[in-house]
Amino acid sequence: MGIKPFSDKVLIKPISGPETTKGGIIIPETVSSDDMKAQEGEVLAVGTGRLQKDGSVIPLIAKKGDRVIFLDHGATEVSVEGEDCFLLEEYSILAILES
Amino acid sequence: MGIKPFSDKVLIKPISGPETTKGGIIIPETVSSDDMKAQEGEVLAVGTGRLQKDGSVIPLIAKKGDRVIFLDHGATEVSVEGEDCFLLEEYSILAILES
Amino acid sequence: MGIKPFSDKVLIKPISGPETTKGGIIIPETVSSDDMKAQEGEVLAVGTGRLQKDGSVIPLIAKKGDRVIFLDHGATEVSVEGEDCFLLEEYSILAILES
Amino acid sequence: MGIKPFSDKVLIKPISGPETTKGGIIIPETVSSDDMKAQEGEVLAVGTGRLQKDGSVIPLIAKKGDRVIFLDHGATEVSVEGEDCFLLEEYSILAILES
Amino acid sequence: MGIKPFSDKVLIKPISGPETTKGGIIIPETVSSDDMKAQEGEVLAVGTGRLQKDGSVIPLIAKKGDRVIFLDHGATEVSVEGEDCFLLEEYSILAILES
Amino acid sequence: MGIKPFSDKVLIKPISGPETTKGGIIIPETVSSDDMKAQEGEVLAVGTGRLQKDGSVIPLIAKKGDRVIFLDHGATEVSVEGEDCFLLEEYSILAILES
Amino acid sequence: MGIKPFSDKVLIKPISGPETTKGGIIIPETVSSDDMKAQEGEVLAVGTGRLQKDGSVIPLIAKKGDRVIFLDHGATEVSVEGEDCFLLEEYSILAILES
Structure with missing residues (x-):
């Protein structure tokens, strides 16, 4: 059984620890504002898209496989095949890391 | 007598306990943010759809029989034929579990 | 003298007690979230409809005689011919009970 | 000198006491929610209408002489020729009493 | 040097005391709700109008010389040629007094 | 190096003290509401304009050189060539003083 | 691996200390309002643009290389190749410094 995010939700597997970050990008452990942690x-998976007021659907921008920096505020933890993951709105993504 | 959710509401029967979850997806008992529990x-049933400002109605995306992960924040408990269920907005659905 | 709800308001006569509920649907006495009681x-009566920004009016969905589950949050109590009733927005209706 | 409500405001003269209510409709003295009193x-008078974003004006629904149930939350008291009245938004009207 | 209200602002000179009110309209000294005083x-002067999202401007309804009842909540006091006045949004006007 | 306000921001140099105010307009030192000071x-400079939802830009109304009354709530202090100035949204301007 | 801001986000490298500011523009160390620091x-990099409700995208106004004054409220700290940077919404930019 797979897991398909709903609407504008995305499923993200966190990659923890500064030592796993490539390319010289490090997210500090303490982040300043509003109890949010980057x-x-x-x-891992993206929703079917944002439902518009006229009934049309706009696909999400993030794609499966993207490496991202995201805020975990408002996220829901789920464990997918033993891996701790987050379900959250695409808008919580701050940046895409390019290889 | 049946129960027909109104507008953008859905009726969901929770399936409790990590042992009932198939496919390796487990929702932890303690969830971090905002007093919401996933x-x-x-x-079990879906509303007639979201009423738009121009009077048209957009059908809901969730369908009867969908296995979902949802947030119970703002939900109303009802007991349908002895089963504890929730009436809540479709937007509270975070993901659909695919078989 | 009758009572005609205004705009998107509806007039509802509560049917109290789990023993009066038909079809196996029971609303628990204690409901979890936000001080709202279902x-x-x-x-008993519905308003003339929701006024739109362009001046048109969309009729309400609920009809006189519907059996409904509703939230009494924000409701105004009125006594109509000795019966305690509620005036509230149609959006407070969560579901319609079908016979 | 008369008093002309502005925009979407209405001027209402309260009719106090359950004994003055006709047709078997009584508003209880204690109302449950949010410090509002029905x-x-x-x-007595209605505003020139709701100004729309495109510059047009939609006339109010309430008419001079209507008997109404209204919430006095956010209302401004004025004394018109010795009578205590309220200036408030039309949306504070919950129902019209029909004769 | 004159003073020209900006956008949807109006400049109003208060006329204090119940004894200066004509036509039998009196605003009580204590007003009930939300710390606002009518x-x-x-x-004295009105702004150039409300800027719309499409760049057009809708003129204000109030005119120089209008006698009005207004709420002083959110108002800014200015002294114009020795007179204490208020700068506030046109929406703070509740009614126009007609002679 | 100059300073160009962004979007709907304006750069304003305050002119302090009632003795510098021309034309009989005085802003009292203590202003009543909401911790805002007029x-x-x-x-000194205005932004390139308000970005609309359709991608067009509406120029600001305020012009370089305008004498204005403004609220300093939410303003950011900057020192431009030794002068204390404010960067703030154009909407914080309440009135233009005309010579 | 590079870092590409998402949607309406920008990546900004702060230039700290009043002594590094050119052109006579100094941002005071203590800023008055709302716990925000300018x-x-x-x-360093800008997002792909603001997603509109109709599915179109409006490019950001800020460009790579712009010297800006910005508010760090709501910003997320990231370390890019040893430099402390901020990821934040373009709207947090208050002004562009022109050379």
């Missing part, structure tokens, strides 16, 4: 992660 | 459940 | 009731 | 009253 | 005043 | 100032 | 910085 993390690095990999997008 | 649960797994089955969609 | 009740079963009968729609 | 009252019965008569509409 | 006052009678004269409109 | 000040007189001169507009 | 800083000078250089834009």
